[in-house]
Amino acid sequence: MNPAIALKGVRKRYDAFALHDIDLELPTGQVMGLVGVNGAGKSTLLRLLMGLVRADGGEVEVLGQRLPQAQVAVKREIGYASDDMRLYRGQTLRWHMDFIRSIYPGWDEAYAQDLLKRFDLKPQQRLGGFSHGQRVKAMLLLIFARHPRLLLLDEPTTGLDPVARGEVLDALSDVLRDEERSVLFSSHNTADIEQIADSITFLHGGRIVASRDKESFLDRWRRILCRGECTDAIRNLPGMASVRNSAPLIELKTSAFDASTLPALQALGLAVDAVEPMSLEDIFVTTARGGHNA
Amino acid sequence: MYAQIVEQVVAKVMGGAWRAGTPLPSIRELAADCRVSVITVKRAYLELERAGVIVTRQGKGSFVADALDATRSLAAQEFETQLQGLLDAARTLGLGRRDIVSRVEQALDASPAHDEQHRRTPE
Numbered sequence: 001m002n003p004a005i006a007l008k009g010v011r012k013r014y015d016a017f018a019l020h021d022i023d024l025e026l027p028t029g030q031v032m033g034l035v036g037v038n039g040a041g042k043s044t045l046l047r048l049l050m051g052l053v054r055a056d057g058g059e060v061e062v063l064g065q066r067l068p069q070a071q072v073a074v075k076r077e078i079g080y081a082s083d084d085m086r087l088y089r090g091q092t093l094r095w096h097m098d099f100i101r102s103i104y105p106g107w108d109e110a111y112a113q114d115l116l117k118r119f120d121l122k123p124q125q126r127l128g129g130f131s132h133g134q135r136v137k138a139m140l141l142l143i144f145a146r147h148p149r150l151l152l153l154d155e156p157t158t159g160l161d162p163v164a165r166g167e168v169l170d171a172l173s174d175v176l177r178d179e180e181r182s183v184l185f186s187s188h189n190t191a192d193i194e195q196i197a198d199s200i201t202f203l204h205g206g207r208i209v210a211s212r213d214k215e216s217f218l219d220r221w222r223r224i225l226c227r228g229e230c231t232d233a234i235r236n237l238p239g240m241a242s243v244r245n246s247a248p249l250i251e252l253k254t255s256a257f258d259a260s261t262l263p264a265l266q267a268l269g270l271a272v273d274a275v276e277p278m279s280l281e282d283i284f285v286t287t288a289r290g291g292h293n294a
Numbered sequence: 295m296y297a298q299i300v301e302q303v304v305a306k307v308m309g310g311a312w313r314a315g316t317p318l319p320s321i322r323e324l325a326a327d328c329r330v331s332v333i334t335v336k337r338a339y340l341e342l343e344r345a346g347v348i349v350t351r352q353g354k355g356s357f358v359a360d361a362l363d364a365t366r367s368l369a370a371q372e373f374e375t376q377l378q379g380l381l382d383a384a385r386t387l388g389l390g391r392r393d394i395v396s397r398v399e400q401a402l403d404a405s406p407a408h409d410e411q412h413r414r415t416p417e
Contacts, residue, residue, distance in 0.1 A: 176322055195331070198333040214333055
């Protein structure tokens with residue numbers, strides 16, 4: 001089966017920012033989370049995939065078809081949401097639903113009704129009176145009810161209160177039941193990504209610094225507390241992303257933890273006090289700060 | 295996160311809510327229901343398979359393993375964990391090999407009911 005997304009050597013340059021040599025593959029049926037600080041290139045990457053901007057070089061394939069050549073056909077099967085999209089303030093949500101329905105034959109009215117209830121939205125209300133959270137949910141409803149094969153969501157949960165976030169994640173989980181459908185979403189909220197993503201891609205400074213399945217990602221990162229002398233030999237161990245010396249304790253963060261890590265530390269004369277798994281957020285911050293490969 | 299799924303399945307099997315041969319929800323179903331990623335559930339099922347709690351038949355899905363096997367294997371796992379904990383604690387205390395062995399023997403002698411009790415545990 002074709003991957004949902006395949007990028008090879010993709011480049012895009014703007015005045016003050018560039019995406020460099022992006023190689024990325026999202027297998028069909030998977031959910032991928034894009035993580036990165038503001039300006040890392042997440043939105044640009046999503047826009048490239050939606051065909052909103054054209055790559056300077058490299059190959060962009062979405063749902064087995066090349067962009068920009070096949071962009072009209074591909075866009076029919078993509079659901080794209082970003083914060084800069086606007087709905088008509090003077091029209092009701094029902095009007096928007098009918099509008100989308102008239103364009104996309106795959107519109108699922110029963111599912112739309114279900115989402116209206118779950119998102120607690122009033123179809124007869126004008127969009128101008130919606131809160132930020134309601135507008136985001138309305139936008140997602142208009143996309144989800146089309147059952148697109150690929151969802152490209154730029155920060156879908158940013159600015160939502162915890163209840164609304166739960167509702168959106170719930171609806172996103174519906175997609176997991178279908179192995180033909182794939183999701184690529186960016187978020188500042190690493191907890192959301194940690195929860196429902198199968199794989200995680202870290203973008204930093206326009207480059208991919210890591211792209212791996214989530215479980216192996218979390219498996220390989222560890223925070224290790226030990227005692228002893230802090231030497232350069234420790235810093236040079238494979239995967240060592242952060243070394244903090246607050247004598248007599250040394251805090252290490254490694255991205256390459258395995259059976260050989262602790263013996264290697266002991267061989268350097270360190271006594272290991274504790275080994276702890278790290279949250280995705282901690283991994284993200286450590287990576288961004290250190291500029292190391294995750 | 296996969297550890298929570300493992301725990302929940304284990305609890306259901308140990309508690310008798312899921313008997314031997316009970317089919318488990320498909321990976322995608324469970325992922326959607328628990329709002330966790332597909333890969334997390336896959337990982338949990340793999341772990342449960344390794345522990346002998348469930349069996350997976352190609353193309354048919356996963357099922358709770360034969361009751362005796364599952365309970366025994368879980369108990370064996372629990373024993374391993376506790377044993378490791380005991381050794382860790384002993385190391386912290388600086389106890390030597392001989393100290394540990396003699397303390398275990400003392401403990402066994404001091405609680406003759408221990409053997410008895412275990413024999414009476416059902417299943």
